Amino acid sequence: MKVTITVNGAKTTHDVEPRLLLVHYLRDVLGLTGTHIGCDTTSCGACTVHLNGLAVKSCTLLAVQADGGEVRTVEGLARNGQLHPIQEAFWEEHGLQCGFCTPGMMMTALQILERHPKPTEDQIRHGLEGNLCRCTGYQHIVNAVQAAARKMEGQNAKRR
């Protein structure tokens, strides 16, 4: 089946098996290996990307379900060589160790901050519930999301 999916702003068209998972489309067909796979039960969130502005687990969607849609992956977070505030915050707050969960964590964090620009710690922890990290114990990830919120607030203030 032919699918056309806009990924990080670029239109992609490929002939795929109907059963091809979106995550495999991103990783194997497009070579965007920043999106990871950590489970087979929709449990870990390592594969989280945004589809039409919503955080989704790309291991649980078929590529054909994203046909005509817009996908944003970790590779699309930085713009013009400028790290996204969430990326900066994860770096500054030591929000990653092995870094395997990190792309999914950051994509979920982005969704949290879109919904709650000034999130409480509870909102952050509950927002991250679908993403597993085995390395950090979450504390520095939570700190990173808080720091990102402050950065993004500052940026928005500047823009206003």
Add this chain to the structure above:
Amino acid sequence: MAVSRLFGARVKRRDDPQLITGKATFTDDVTLPGVLYAAVVRSPHAHARITRIDASRARRHPGVRAVFTGRDLADRLAPMPCAWLVPGCELKVPRRPVLADDRVRHVGEGVAVVVAEDRYAARDAAELVAVSYEPLPAVINQEEATRAGAPRLHDDVPDNTAFTWTTTGGDARAAFAAADVVIHQRFTNQRLIPNAMEARAATAHANPATGELTVWVTSQNPHIHRFVLSIVLKMPEHKLRVIAPEVGGGFGSKIPVYPEDALVAFLARELGRPVKWTEDRRENYLATIHGRDHITDLEIAARSDGTLLALRGRTYANLGAYLSLAAPGIPTILHGLMLAGAYTISAVEYTVHGVVTNTTPVDAYRGAGRPEATYLVERAVDLVAAKTGLDPAEVRRRNFIPKEKFPYTVPAGITYDSGDYDVALARALAMVDYEAFRREQAAARKAGRYLGLGLSTYVEICGLGPSPVAGAVGFQGGLYGSATVRMAPTGKVEVMIGESPHGQGEETTFAQIVADRLGVPFEDVEIVSGDTARTPMGWGTYGSRTTVVGSGAVVTACDRLIEKGRQIAAHLLEASPDDVVFQDGRFSVRGSPDRSKSIQEITLQATLAWNLPAGVEPGMEATAFYDPPNFVYPFGAHACTVEVVPETGEVRLLRYVAVDDCGRVINPMIVDGQVHGGIVQGIAQALLEEAVYDRNGQLLTASMLDYAVPRAPQVPRMETDRTVTPSPHHPLGLKGIGETGTIASTAAVANAVMDALAPLGITHLDMPYTPRRVWHAIQQRGEVRP
């Protein structure tokens, strides 16, 4: 020389930019042209004889290039070795073929492999391999496995007992005879699944021209992988290159060399095309090692004043179906020798039976033997406190090895390097506001609320370790650290290390050390690891060893370069080497600082070699192997407070306070991260995680839906602090920090929960303290008092 600018600073990690932008290369991200994909056909039975394998349909499936069964490989590949041959325990190592060729002994054991043009075709075809089995009775529990009449797994392992290991120190019999208090308690350290977020993977490529085989693999120790693969593949090591690219967590589970690693390498060699295999999570739960799984009977002898006299016990350690790479050493050397904990217990008598069962093999999982030991001894202290009516903090203080007694040799014969246990405990008690909590607890109890506080004053053995000791305890390798420091003509520094960090941050902390030591800019230092073709022989990253032994090698190599530079500088400056001082990256003549050369200038001169002093070789490169004189012994005091909700059995974590002492700290931010992650893994053992098998050997918790890895809302914000007691024998005064959190926290939480339940007369429950288990225990005690 001054340890100056960067040591101790909160430097951001230099590996992060590639990880946060999605550009990092993990093993499954390695893409090679013409790659084939392998899928493993696995046993659905815990114990069965293979009667027939028919792969004809699989072979005909579109895209399939090859199918191999265990019988096809039996003569081609050597069995998977076990590499920790603990002496003096009648160790038996049963044969473990790469693919089962006669019998399967656990669910998930590989019986065949299918190779196809893409992942999906390989998976489809694996389903088409028809394997006929004749099921055999299985045994899952390690105590049952040793009983007469139990199904036997291996003909050469009688009673399913692979070893019986004993440690004795002091006179336990006399101590028990003299005791006022003797407590007997049965404990379990339940089976856990490591759950590195990246499952395992391997990709191999054979160069037809050179015969060289390159294997990318999720490994914590690429040199060990090369060593073992050369044995299994019957191939010389110099034709093998093993690369561990970015590795998404290991926690011990990526130490072992696995059958699939050998398979993928074999297939690439055999088929002349690159081959990739990537584990899915279900396979990871069935075919990657598990951890813990001990059943222990422990007796504790104490005096009525709380003095701990002796421990006597017996543990049945479940090893799973085969002896994984390091398996025999974990419940013995890394466990039994640490049983006395931080205390002046004068006698220990302890036997460990290593038992094979029809379950996934068990090996090192974060802490590896030490969390199990800490759980036993820290629970024992609290049981003594409860029995004697003393405060658990006071019992600890009365039994701590005093600061002035270090180096201190425990009954098991190992010697702790340094410690100041009182100070760490005092700090933790202050942070958690111990007295206030006790008052709050008393008031809450009157109101029918169950609060508890648990302490864990742990000590651990790490920084593995002196190679002669490794040899003496049967570890089939050295345990030194290694580093090559090479300065390029322009003065940039490459540091190749034999360890293989994968998230622990040594690419940053070692650059901090080197920049300080050589007086060069941080940006000019690159740390290289994870590739056998680029790094000196080294033993990998585990056992909280990398920072400790790796830094020993790094500073030794740096110092050799400084010494060489001094010779060259003296020659060029026409001074005696004794008069040349090195500081902040400059060699200068004592007393005349204007006569000086930078280390970069000297490096250029060393590289050009136009004018070197007699006897000095060209080049600015040094390799050092650092074999530590002893292990290091980090310690600390953790305190946890909980509330148990009697109506639901739920355990609520209120506060978690950790005071750790890992000696001097290179980068506090990274140390905090290690501590947090470790604590949460230990909390998980206490509250959430357990690998459960049914009686037939089916893993009931075979997915992340069924096995409870902690999530962000389930863990508290941790409060950390440190004391600093340098290791006296380490060149930088370092101790390890990678496992302390896990070693300490399970016991802290367990003690807190038991403290909360004490008014109900509950003195012991097995972990994990799930609401169901706690609720049942409360119900069995009858009415919850108002």
